[in-house]
Amino acid sequence: PLPSGSPGPFADSNPAGAHYADLRALLAPAPEGATTDKALRGTEGWLATDVFLREYRDEEEYDGLRRTLADEGLRHIAARGWTTPDGTHTRIYLLQFDTAAVVDGLHSLVFAPYDKPAYATRGTEEAVLPDKDFPERALVDDILYSVYAESEPYGAEQVRQAYLGAGDVLALVLQSREGGAPAVPFQQTVALQSRLLA
Numbered sequence: 001p002l003p004s005g006s007p008g009p010f011a012d013s014n015p016a017g018a019h020y021a022d023l024r025a026l027l028a029p030a031p032e033g034a035t036t037d038k039a040l041r042g043t044e045g046w047l048a049t050d051v052f053l054r055e056y057r058d059e060e061e062y063d064g065l066r067r068t069l070a071d072e073g074l075r076h077i078a079a080r081g082w083t084t085p086d087g088t089h090t091r092i093y094l095l096q097f098d099t100a101a102v103v104d105g106l107h108s109l110v111f112a113p114y115d116k117p118a119y120a121t122r123g124t125e126e127a128v129l130p131d132k133d134f135p136e137r138a139l140v141d142d143i144l145y146s147v148y149a150e151s152e153p154y155g156a157e158q159v160r161q162a163y164l165g166a167g168d169v170l171a172l173v174l175q176s177r178e179g180g181a182p183a184v185p186f187q188q189t190v191a192l193q194s195r196l197l198a
Helices: 048-054 058-072 101-112 185-198
Strands: 076-083 088-095 128-130 144-151 155-166 168-180
Touching: 048 058, 048 076, 088 185, 101 144, 101 155, 101 168, 128 185, 144 185, 155 185
Parallel strands: none
Antiparallel strands: 076 088, 088 168, 128 144, 144 155, 155 168
């Protein structure tokens, strides 16, 4: 819930796009029966930047990414992860900055240009392309979306990912599964996380 008297992130009276609710309370919950990822709990619910960076495949890029996040004023990261009985592994990261303008630039210019993600995530081996099958009805107004799916042939697992720009929060949703990550659970997760950020 919002603190009393605080506007929502897309209210006209909130030009910075600030989320005044506790970011940790805006993470999508793990589904019933899932095993939670203890490594993403962090300290008092806040995750260290280096843990987030381990989602990316190429370790030589970590220093540059860490510097970019610091230079852009990263305030903190909230995260949650889980694995469902069918082996689907989901990770959600919410990175909060000072303003929506910062997030818009990070989303469009640093992390998620249209043709492919700027940084390869761990587990991806082949081309990661825009997910043209992501349903428009799952999109929430005012949120920026870049949704990608690893195309065939992929390695041991397929990775789906979405970058969301929601006010002062940049979200990364990752879902992977050996043999292929089904589209519908990923779409549902992205849709739910979008609504929580709106």
